[in-house]
Amino acid sequence: MEALLDRLRARGMRITPQRRAIADVLVGEHVHLSAEDVLARARVALPELSQATVYATLTELVALGEVCEITTGDGPRRFDPNVGSSHHHLVCRSCGAIRDVEPSGVSRLHVADDQLAGYQLERADITFRGLCPDCAAAPS
Amino acid sequence: MEALLDRLRARGMRITPQRRAIADVLVGEHVHLSAEDVLARARVALPELSQATVYATLTELVALGEVCEITTGDGPRRFDPNVGSSHHHLVCRSCGAIRDVEPSGVSRLHVADDQLAGYQLERADITFRGLCPDCAAAPS
DNA sequence: GTATATGCAAAGCATTTGCATTAAA
DNA sequence: TTTAATGCAAATGCTTTGCATATAC
Secondary structure, eight states: OOHHHHHHHHTTOOOOHHHHHHHHHSOSSSOOEEHHHHHHHHHHHOTTOOHHHHHHHHHHHHHTTSSEEEOOSSSSOEEEOOOSSOOEEEEETTTOOEEEEOGGGBOOOOBOHHHHTTOEEEEEEEEEEEEOHHHHHSOO | OOHHHHHHHHTTOOOOHHHHHHHHHSOSSSOOEEHHHHHHHHHHHOTTOOHHHHHHHHHHHHHTTSSEEEOOSSSSOEEEOOOSSOOEEEEETTTOOEEEEOGGGBOOOOBOHHHHTTOEEEEEEEEEEEEOHHHHHSOO
16 A cells, blocks of 8 residues: 555655655556646645655656556556556557557567667557547447 | 658648748657757748748647657657657666667567557557766766 | 738737745745 | 655647638639
């Protein structure tokens, strides 16, 4: 429950009411919040929370690898706390909805060594794009 | 050579000096230009070209599928005219350099049907992240 | 001649920054 | 007490927009 805050404390970060409120919102699977979403939700518990603090905290959480960011290619970036499973994303090109795709459902990707030519690979971001069931049914 | 302009004409677009200058710059492989890059290069041939026209034209070219956009997750988006081969990208997290990865060097990706749940898939964007040879050698 | 494309400058949006104040440890 | 975190507001960077003018067809 307090896992994220514990890890932050362990890394020397101070636990403030602001960080607690933000951490409380960044929990669960299929959660893909914009910075604005995080602010709005965390403000329910802590109305005086500022946007700048949300951005600062999100930046740190991403740097620590506790949260990952998703760039939809349109609109603000989204933050995903589900870093445990290294899943991929399905993004609707019409409404922007994001759904997770479990890695187990995707064949493993392998890159030929000669393509890497000295690169030190860290990870692969895989984003599937198309129309979600709702948008496929009701074309714009 | 004039292939892109021909296709634009065929779709009813007017061929202006501006579009010619922009099209001349959007040629080749391993080309990943920002809007600013496109403006600067096209202005060599047509100094009075405006930024707004570059953005408008790039937006149309993307909509027509003649150019694809790459979101690096940092900095401005890049435009890639090499839509013929549906390649993937290797992005250096330190200097931002982008290199193409030929699909032939990557194992084919397959998504289990039950993961798609009504989604109408259009494409998969695959971005590998890590350090390029230069940045791996000289850590920041 | 007519509709489309252009250029300019202003607006827009997401995000970052500077800095004085506050508070966690 | 000390150093890090916060809030505010201004600044930044990229991109889009409104609108009058110019121009491809």
